[in-house]
Amino acid sequence: MEGTVNLLLLFDEDFQPDGTARLTGRRAQHAREVLKAEPGESLRVGRLNGLTGTGEVLENAPGLLHLRVELTDPPPPRAGVDLLLAIPRPKALKKVLPAVASLGVDRIVLVNAARVEKSYFDSKVLNEAFVRELLLQGLEQARDTRMPEVLIRERFRPFVEDELDAVFGPEPLRLLPHPPASLSLQARDITRATRVVLAIGPDGGWVPFEAQLLEAHGFLPFSLGPRILRVETAVPVLLGQVTLLKAPAP
């Protein structure tokens, strides 16, 4: 399994009428083979989209982990950031999705763009179950429980023109990292923004039409400096910078 399980995620269907949780599959295997959790031991757990706490091991059998669960603490605060992300290469997406979930992004719209290869749509990486698995890895890593919402849109222009405002809402500051821009991120006073949407293009960048359409919809361009970064590097760099500068999420 990829990733470190710093928190074992519990799903609604794991919960029994008596309040205990019965985990199967990958998570039971992990608890048995990696954590080697003995009855009586406490594991850090969290309920998907809910609270975190501890799970006392009642039984750790092959294929079944039975826990007495106590959920007491909220997950880490949200980053207050949404992403509009041109669909990256499948290998890059496999790196980006766990990272994005571990950084507490709320919403990811994966959108087509001129420089996105058509074949990426056929990739199994975009399969709903696979996307969910990659996001779960990020949550388990960061001890978060809140599953980011993912939308996949095959047509850029209709999404931006007809759907974008409804999806992201009116309040977030819209930011467009774009090499030709002259202003830096600091010059885009974001210290008072409690929510931000970042529009990150594909390797090679947004084409001029796409950047213009985003700017026409309120995205403020800024420069990343002279270095051209790969998408899987640019995403954590930008999320690190934005979350450092912006106001805490409400």
Add this chain to the structure above:
Amino acid sequence: MEGTVNLLLLFDEDFQPDGTARLTGRRAQHAREVLKAEPGESLRVGRLNGLTGTGEVLENAPGLLHLRVELTDPPPPRAGVDLLLAIPRPKALKKVLPAVASLGVDRIVLVNAARVEKSYFDSKVLNEAFVRELLLQGLEQARDTRMPEVLIRERFRPFVEDELDAVFGPEPLRLLPHPPASLSLQARDITRATRVVLAIGPDGGWVPFEAQLLEAHGFLPFSLGPRILRVETAVPVLLGQVTLLKAPAP
């Protein structure tokens, strides 16, 4: 091949007495199969550790790319950051090294730590040629020419006690991202630092002895917040944040 070649790197041994460059191997293959560069076309090139410019294609034959080279421009400015990095899992190191090179880090010391698995030292990823290849990918991506210096040290304590000062020099601000710290990065006034060393621990973090030894050698701890990040996410996040806040490298 991994990565995008936004700049074709030329090595000293490529240069002919008449000033033209003859490239072989992976780079010639890339120019022929991916760039499909025809005679007369200009490619963006850079000389390793030197200037960037253009290479006019004289011949693009199987296994040989012959260029007339004009080198006129400096590579992007340095980030002014060095890394002391506990040796990551081999899969993480394969992601981290290209990212670090693309972000303009000058020096990377890969050091053993209590939570580094012994088997990582036997990994082919730590092989000198392989490390160089990963760093070259990052330079080609970011249009940089400056190869980061890499040191590998099998013993943490002797490195910190006997070698660290000489390797990093006295002037950089030494920073230790460390979860138990209470101060944030902003509280560590780094806006006047022109050089920074970041000491990034393994997955699971530095053990208390290691963190204490680093603090005794001037590393200032700061908190990354409540989220536990994987090394391959933490490195670009932290480099993005530090390069955003610090003074430009001289």
